[in-house]
Amino acid sequence: DAGITQSPRYKITETGRQVTLMCHQTWSHSYMFWYRQDLGHGLRLIYYSAAADITDKGEVPDGYVVSRSKTENFPLTLESATRSQTSVYFCASRASGSGGANEQFFGPGTRLTVL
């Protein structure tokens, strides 16, 4: 199906475990993003990628690792999960051009709970 998908949709893990959240888009968008959404904070950017093999930190990158070996995939890894990383995670993508101001399209989100 065309669009942007995330997996898993729900995940429960324990403190200290490694967790990887997957994001896949079929539009061949150059840019991809990871956000976390927490009550009282809105959406905050964790990492973004301008193209395959190019990634950069966002506002709250600590504790997260990303990679982008293929344009369509942008996995987010929590190397050692902490309770403070309990959140809803959104992946997004956008096309390049328009000075970077093209709208971002969001995946359905992954609800992660760290016990």
Next chain:
Amino acid sequence: AQKVTQAQTEISVVEKEDVTLDCVYETRDTTYYLFWYKQPPSGELVFLIRRNSFDEQNEISGRYSWNFQKSTSSFNFTITASQVVDSAVYFCALWARNSGGSNYKLTFGKGTLLTVNP
């Protein structure tokens, strides 16, 4: 630093009422874009509109309208004759460069929860 303020945390209206969601932004950049996104109870984020800083014309799309005023740094969103299906969290966002920086970033407000009661 750039900032988006949505002062209304929650709004509750009765169906068919008009409702305006406020958005005030801060940026020193002269070229920027403003966005509105909708997040219904199902959780996904849906793009509604994009407006650049050089276009101050108001926009109307069905029951939705947007009022962009650079003089007050506001980009308010009005829903006319609200419906229960309009119940959602609405986010305003700003695409601009940080002071002295060359990188653009998208900054979201904290959102306004709109509840439309039947």
